[in-house]
Structures are given as C-alpha cells and as structure tokens.
Amino acid sequence: MQEIDKISGLPKDLFDIANISREQQQIKIEVKRARFKKMMTIVSGIDDKQITKELGKEMKQKLACGGTVKDNNIELQGDHRKKVKEMLIKKGYKEELIDA
Helix, strand or coil, X not given: CCCECCCCCCECCCCCHHHHHHHHCCEEEEEEECHHHCEEEEEECCCCHHHHHHHHHHHHHHHCCCEEXXXXXXXXXXXXXXXXXXXXXXXXXXXXXXXX
C-alpha cells in the first residue's frame, strides 16, 4: 500500500520534490589541467550539498579514481566526462541540461 501525503492527499511516489529539482538543475562538466599536467574533471551546478557529497563518493568508487568535493563542486582525478554524464543521466538528471 502506498503512503499518502498528509498535506496534499496524493501518494508520496507522485509528490517527490527531489526528482523535480533534479530535472531543473543546469550541470556543467569540464576538464582542467591541474598540477604536473594532470587532468581533473570538475562537476558543478548541483544545488544540494548532501547530494553532492553522496554523488562524489559514488563517482569515485565507480570510476576507480581519487577526488574531492569542494564548494559544491565534485573534483575527480582524470578525464571522465562521458562516464560522469552517463551516471548523472541514470540518477535522473536531464541530458539536455548537462553541459559536457
């Protein structure tokens, strides 16, 4: 049985604010050269700090690379533009709003 939202009276599955915010965020994926000519993939534009930390951790594990989360940006060691874009699409972000 589905849970009903007390305020709206709709099922909670239909009334998911997290999915709505994901569909409206403009995300930018860029690659920069860091120290010693190393490549660094930077993902910016994700609003929620908690989601940014979780995504950063998951991306580092799945891409088998190092990295960090600074100022709501995910910084990954290496050039991972295509794989990061695929991961974001699977998470529910719109492909049209991802600038890679």
